[in-house]
Amino acid sequence: MRGTAAHNRVRLALAATMFLGATALATGQPPGAGTNVPGGSGLPVPRFVSLKSDRVNMRKGPGTDYPTAWVYRRAGLPLEVIKEFEGWRQVRDADGAAGWVLQSFLSGRRTALVLPWEIKEGKTPPKVALRHDDSERARPVAMIEAGVIANLSNCDGRWCRVNIDRFQGYIEQKKLWGVYEGEVIK
Template structure:
């Protein structure tokens, strides 16, 4: 009888334990920052390794400074990252920056003066342009690129989550 009551108590607490474990998995074990999260590459060249140490083989070399990358895991001073195409691996944290950038995913994307599809056009951005994020609302991001500042629909950008708000 006692065994049955203990099992019932465990069954009652199991959903709470599962939720706690799931919540802790959404944060990096090293930084306690959200996972996944976006960052940018700080340097003009960054080695991407097969594992989280300098002894692991280099699989990729990212060569575009400020490109947005998504961190999916942490291990010591190493971050597992991926780019827009899903290519990636482990990079040393010193090569990454918290400065947020996005990659334009729509050719001739119209940068507008206000976050409104009828607002005047400030500039047009080519596919693949990297822009710095100034702020994001639910549907729009204010960007800065090549001396221009304006708003673009979040749906045309990679490097920011759909529901993410940035001030």
Template sequence: MAAIGFALLLIAGSLSLSGCKAHADAEQSYDTPSGLPVPRWAALRAKEVNARNGPSTDNAVLWTYKQPGLPVQIISETRDWRLICDPSGGVAWVSRTLLTNRKQVLTPAGQKVQIRADPNETSVVKAVVQPRALVGLDKCDKAWCRVSIDGVTGWLPQARLWGAQDGQVCQRPDLLTGLGPPPAS
């Protein structure tokens, strides 16, 4: 009889947990030093961010970023360092203190994009944005993202924005090839 009561308790517990899936997802912890998922998006916080070949200030500086707000994808982490990939495909370690979770995206290089009033191609154009512009990201829904720049809020196609992808866009480098900028084409 006790076994039946315990089984019913387990079933009731699983039913109550399944009804709270959205709440459970919001509180999900990942097996990473930060407890956050990897990969994930971040942005550079400072005017100068040193990109290093390892997770320590003892490691060599590969280059220095000079564009605060630049979106990057975190592809690995230690307690104090994040392995990031940038829009050019460069991969390096940066201090976690130099990153923010503020949502920024980058418009495509070589072409202007039109911010639309509504999430469709026939909607009124509210503004035209220069190539490689940093744009604030509010949310993405059904292949369109709500963005803002210079006081203008509207919609851009998600596929045209670097930093708005849902999944992994950067690969963790092979240990034998090392870190650094993408190979010249």
């Protein structure tokens, strides 16, 4: 009986492997894609990262044989890692576009976009106050346009201390894309 049970487990494992492989071939996705299983990095998925370079290709699949879907030309742009496969990260940008980027083009440095959902083609971008302190009553240090990249210093779940060019101050966390609601960054 033991030999039969062991034999059945091997057959089930082989069938599962063949199913995952067939699914990967049929969908163009790597085995395990969409299962939220952490990749080899050991880092949490999803998570935010930023671009290291001002020219990064986003591909339709995890490899250089896949066509380029988009070219990012903005170092520091925040992206959300939603899956991992070997040295590739499936990412999503603030507009919801998703694709694969080689891990070596990504940085753990935390950045955020100011009000990216408020940008409308042909309209003047709205502005948000960069405040001296973490209070709506604190004096504004500068007015920051939607779409500007902010370097995150820390966030307490409601406010983030940021650096933008030569300015430092606080922006409400809910006005930033690149940090999760309620996320604390130290």
